[in-house]
Structure formats: structure tokens, C-alpha cells
Amino acid sequence: MAVEGLAEGAMSPVLAFALVGGLGVGSQWLAWRLRMPAIVLMLLAGILIGPVLGVFNPARDVGPLLQPMIAIAVAIILFEGGMTLNFHSLNDAAVGVKRLVFLGAPLGWMTSTLALHYVAGLSWESAAVFGGIMIVTGPTVIAPLLRTSRLAKRPAALLQWEAIVNDPIGALAAVLAFEVVLVLNTATAVNVAIADLVIGIAVATALGGAAGLGLSRAFRRAWVPEFMKVPVLFGLLLGVFGLSDEVLHESGLLAVTIMGIVIANANLPSYTEMRRFKEHATVLLVSGVFILLAAGLNVERLALLDWSAVAFVLLVILVARPASVFISLLGSGIPFREQLLVALTGPRGVVLVAVAGLFGDRLLNLGFEDAALIGPLAFALVSFSVVLHGFTLAPFARWLGLAGAETPGVIVLGGSNWTTAFAEALKKADVPVLMIDPNFGHLRAARTAGIATFTGDILSEAAEQRLEFVSYATLLAATDNDAYNTLVTTDLAPEFGREHVYQIKREAAASKRHQLPSTLGGRQFGPDETHAKLEQMINDGWGFRITRLTEEFTFDDWRAKRPDAHLIARIASNGTIKLISKDEEVNGAPGVRILALRQQDEPRESQPPAA
Structure with a gap:
């Protein structure tokens, strides 16, 4: 009876995929016609067919394949992002990128954790895990924003590199914090947790680097025919992600990002064709993942949010993010107006929502009841930051003189x-x-x-x-x-x-x-x-x-x-x-x-x- 009740009103998986694909591409086309941020329309479309109308429920209509699909989609998105990170494109932004990664990420972790504990009311354990995830600024959001806002080269490079490199770092920071919580609240030994973490990161780094170098060598020596290059690329990408994630959960994101960066800097003759194909795939995946996550919102958990959630979101966007950016870029030689643009541009994307939901459930299983707030807080932060930056980044950049001319x-x-x-x-x-x-x-x-x-x-x-x-x-x-x-x-x-x-x-x-x-x-x-x-x-x-x-x-x-x-x-x-x-x-x-x-x-x- 319970199974029959669950299946009642469900649509077939094929129709569900068709609906998500049609809405995703349709939202992006409509956004182009209306000159609106595409992500805003994708969020609205997902919320409309999900919580509002109840036409589509990903957990019901897609079933157990939902989480693996989102994980693979995020991996492909991060890999494509890594393929855009050619070291030659850094130029004078190199110093800023290093500071945003090595200083900005820990500072962002610390400021986010403080905001979560003192403003959102989470326990230190839940705040530390979620704060690690909040390091990410979302390549799934940054890429479309950069495409439409037409920023100058250096601030665009800073935002793009930070988003892509910090994404796997944020996921691993959450893993690190969760391992600490696990040691403190279970019988897991400290040396076992540390060994798992170190081995997982080492395996991810080695797999990503070896796969990137091996693929580049195979393509350069014509061991793979031209018509097989993209399929081989996809197959190897999925294999690297799966193997690394099997060793340490979320380490697969680090592996595929490293693999993409290695290929981007290998000077392959067929790099342009591969990158364009990956860009097309990423457009479809970004729209699909956003609609899936928006349609699968848990309304009951969202109801747990109160005014402290609003204060938390505003504090992260207006205080925590700017503080970490300004401190990390202090003395870097980057002009203040560029620092200001980066500091006030920190949209979060699908990686934050997906990983936050995963660790929220894990913390709930350990007995931390406040972890039920992690998923709703993540979605609130993503929704607000996407809408805010989607509508304000281009005019703000023009006001600072850091965008292309208003008249193309x-x-x-x-x-x-x-x-x-x-x-x-x-x-x-x-x-x-x-x-x-x-x-x-x-x-x-x-x-x-x-x-x-x-x-x-x-x-x-x-x-x-x-x-x-x-x-x-x-x-x-x-x-x-x-x-x-x-x-x-x-x-x-x-x-x-x-x-x-x-x-x-x-x-x-x-x-x-x-x-x-x-x-x-x-x-x-x-x-x-x-x-x-x-x-x-x-x-x-x-x-x-x-x-x-x-x-x-x-x-x-x-x-x-x-x-x-x-x-x-x-x-x-x-x-x-x-x-x-x-x-x-x-x-x-x-x-x-x-x-x-x-x-x-x-x-x-x-x-x-x-x-």
C-alpha cells in the first residue's frame, strides 16, 4: 500500500528527464531573449513545477538515481571549469588567485562558521561542517554571470579561478570537519580519520594528474582517433571521479578538477573542439541540476527558517565574504575597485546545495538535530545570492568601470x-x-x-x-x-x-x-x-x-x-x-x-x- 501511494501521481523517468531538459533549455533561451539572468528563471521554473504545482518530485519520479546523477553532473561541470583554467590566462591575476585560494578559503571557512553559530544558531559541529562547504562560490553560477556581464579580464579571472579551484577545496573542508566531528562523537580513532583523509586527497590528486597527463599524451601521439576523443574523455572522466569518490567521498571533485587543469595546459591541438563540446554539455547539465534541486525542495524543512536565516544570509554576503576577500588581497597590488567587485560578488551554486544536503543528513544520523537547518539555509543562500548577483553584477561592474562598454x-x-x-x-x-x-x-x-x-x-x-x-x-x-x-x-x-x-x-x-x-x-x-x-x-x-x-x-x-x-x-x-x-x-x-x-x-x- 505504501509503495502504491508513493507511486500515485508519479510521472515516468523518461518524461521527467524530458521535462527537466525542456525547462532548462527553455529557461536559458527565454533569459537570453529577455536579457535576464538564466539561473533566476531556472530556479523559478524548478520551484513552480515542484513545491508550487507538485507536478514533478525528483525523489519520487527519478528515484534512487537522483543523487548519483547530480554528483556526476557536478563532476562534469567542475571538469569543464578546470579545462578553462589555462595558466597563461592568469597574467597579473595570478597573485590575487593564489591569495583567494590559500588565504581566502580558510578565512571564508572561519567567518562562515562564526556566522552560522552566532547568527543562524547552529552548533559548532554543524557550523564547522557547513562553513567548510560555504567556501565555494559556484562555477555553475559564475560562468553564466561572466558570460552576460562582460567583465574586464582581471576581475573575471579572479572570480572564475576562485570559483573553480575553491569548489573541491570547500567539499574537502566539509569532509575534514565531518571527520573531526565523527572522531569526537563516535568510537572512530583519530589516526584512522586522518589516514582516510590523507589517502583520499593523495589518491584524488594522483588520479587526476595521471589521467590528465595520460590523456594528453594519448591524444598528442594519435593513439585515439579524432572521432573517439570526446567519448574517451567522458569515459575517463567518469572513471576518475568514481574511483576517487570510492576512496573518499567528495574527493572525486578534486580529481576531475585537477584532470581538467592538466588538459587545459597541455596545448593539445584538439583542445578547442573538446572544450566547446564540454561547454555545450555543461549548459545542459547546469540547467538540469538547478531545476532538479529547486523542484526537490523540502517545504517542511524550509518552514524551519526564521528571521535569523535572513540575518545570516545578509551577514555572509555583506560582511563575511567581503572581510575574507579584503584581508586575503591586502597588499596584493590589485586596485581597490577590483577588490570591491570580487568582495561583493560571491554567488553560490549547485555544489553548495548538493553537498550541504548530503552532510546535513549525515549529521542528522549522528544525532545533531540542528543539522536539519543546513539544507534550507544552503538553498536560501544560493537563491538570494543568485538573484542578487544575477541582476546587479553587470550594472555594478559598469559603475566601477570594470565591464565592457554599455554600447557594444x-x-x-x-x-x-x-x-x-x-x-x-x-x-x-x-x-x-x-x-x-x-x-x-x-x-x-x-x-x-x-x-x-x-x-x-x-x-x-x-x-x-x-x-x-x-x-x-x-x-x-x-x-x-x-x-x-x-x-x-x-x-x-x-x-x-x-x-x-x-x-x-x-x-x-x-x-x-x-x-x-x-x-x-x-x-x-x-x-x-x-x-x-x-x-x-x-x-x-x-x-x-x-x-x-x-x-x-x-x-x-x-x-x-x-x-x-x-x-x-x-x-x-x-x-x-x-x-x-x-x-x-x-x-x-x-x-x-x-x-x-x-x-x-x-x-x-x-x-x-x-x-
């Missing part, structure tokens, strides 16, 4: 007469523009005009480290080398979004012998002309001009007056720009500015670029 700019690749004229027109329209060319002389006219320039290859490591790409949303490859334009737009399309990457018409595009697949290259730039033709047009007196549309002077009026003009771009009233491809329809609403290439009354003298 344009990167123009290639220095010539016509690209300089185009960049000057964008500058006059208050659209941020950056010109890049390997030849210093080709950028002389742009520098004279006060346009931001970079001499070098846009695909180089120097460009990645020195340029703040977050300030630019559109890329135009306009060199006189069609092959190079195609290479750049193909390589950077995943970063900018394929709809924001353009290149000029190829010289031999009409020939079937030279036509490239649609998967290569960017969208065609406005005028149906090649580089040589555009250069000749500028020398013959053509120029870029901007016209503002009004209710009295519509787009149709402009087109009737300038039938021979080449439409280049549409600049919205908020300053955002969209390059117009050939034959593309234009939304000519009042207030929109039209950028066009048209014949001028007085020809311009020929000015070939300097060698």
Missing part, C-alpha cells in the same frame, strides 16, 4: 583607406571601434584619427591577453587576404556568435572552384564588393555617411533619395549597431541611424596604406 563596439580587422573611413564613421556615431592589423604602418591613419588600434594577429596569445574583447560584440574581417578573413571569422564565430561575425566579399567567390562551404567564414559585409573594389570606391570619392530617420523622413524616403547608396549598418537609438548583409530587410523606426556608403560631391585623393 565593433572590431575591424585590416588597415586600409576604406576600413579607416568606416572606423571614423563609427567613432563619430559614438560606437566603440578597434582596428587590428599585423602591419604597424597600415594603422597610421587610424591612430592619427584617434581610433583605438592593436598591431598584431587577432588570433595570437598576446591579443587574447591584452585586448578587452568584452567591449566588442561585432567582428568585421576586412583584410586583402580572403583566406585569412575566412580563418579568423571561422575561429572566432563561436566566441562572438555567428550572427555577429562578418567578412568582405571574396575575390573569387563567384567561381565554383573557390566557393567555400557555408560552415566556413562569416556573413557577407554590406556592399557586394571585394576589398580592392571598396578601396577603389573610397579613392574615387565615395564615403560613409550617417542619417537619422524620423517620422517625417522614413527609411523609404532615404532610399528614394539615395538609390545608389550601399547600406552598411543600422544603429539603434540605444547605440547598438547591426551590420546589414546584402538584401537584408532593415527596421527603419524613427530614431534609428542609417550608416551608408555613398558617392560624395568631391572625390577623395588616393591614399594607399603605408608599408
